[in-house]
Amino acid sequence: MAGSAQSPRARYREQTRAEIKDIALRQLAEGGTGAVALTRIAKEVGLSGPALYRYFDSRDALLTDLIRDAYADLAGAATAAAGALPEGTSPRARLQALGAACREWAVAEPHRYLLIQGTPVPGYTAPADTLDSARAVLGPFLPAFAQAEPTASVRPVVAQMTEWAARDTAVAGWARTRVPAGAEGVALAGAVLGWTHMHGAVGLEVSGQFEGMGHDGATLLTAQIGLLADAFGLA
Incomplete structure (x- = not known):
């Protein structure tokens, strides 16, 4: 059965919401x-203040939409990178490709990245569902560690994460969608x-902390991920 077409009013609402978000993203890029x-x-869109609240009832509601969009796009980049990897x-190499993507x-x-991974917005509390958005970014990384052989340096973290998975069935269930039971x-x-x-390396890079230093951000991240792969005994 064919899906029902949106009404003109619904299309206008979606177009206006998109325009509001585009302007907000420009403001975000200009000044955080x-x-x-x-x-x-509201002034730029041509709406009164009260009329704008019909689309987003608060600044926090607008920020939440921007955060969800940013996580979705970042997760999409990671998922696409994983999907493009050749069999075998x-x-x-998987870990390096995901990090690079x-x-x-x-x-x-950079402004959207810092919105989700930078300094928390004062007075703003993200809704609980943004945790699922963050997990969507991490999900493609899990299979890289399915057959890992952790070295002594990371075993304490593995022990804590194993205990966490044992306590939190939702976390364990999510992980098992990506790796075998027991891993x-x-x-x-x-x-x-x-x-x-x-995010340590990338966050410093996109916030300009590496300016004037004699290295490339991609080279640094490759080295960081290589050290992580060594710590987990990844081939």
């Missing part, structure tokens, strides 16, 4: 989260440590 102002957006790609997205969209703890440890390695 503090520059996102509903009054300025080694776990180490996430970095490329962050460098191309949840090591895969979670690898993904979490991968997150810290990747």
Whole structure:
């Protein structure tokens, strides 16, 4: 059965919401989260302040939509990178490809990356479902650690992640969608440590902390991920 077409009013609403978000993203790029102002957006869109609230009832609601969109795009970049890998790609090469894809997205969209991985917005609390969005980014990393052989340096993290998976059935179930039963703890440890390695290096890069230093961000991230792969005994 063919899907029902949107009404003109629904299309207009979606178009207006998209325009509002585009303006907010421009403000975000120009001055960070503090520059996102509903009054300025309303003026540019041609709406009164009260009329704008029919589309987003608060600045936090607008930020939440931007955060969800950013996580979805970053997860899409990671998923696409994983899907493009040839059959038989080694776990180490998989990890490097995923890290590179996430970095490329962050460098191309620094304001959006910092919205989700930078300094928390004062007074803003993200809704619980953004945790699922963050997990969608980490998901493609889990299979790289399915057959890992952790070295002594990371075994304490593996032990804690294994205990976490035993306590939290939702986390364990999510991990088992990516790795065999029994590998949840090591895969979670690898993904979490991968997150810290990747976002530590990338976050410093996109916030301009490496300017004037004699290295390339891609080279640094490759080295960081290589050290992580060594710690987990990845081939």
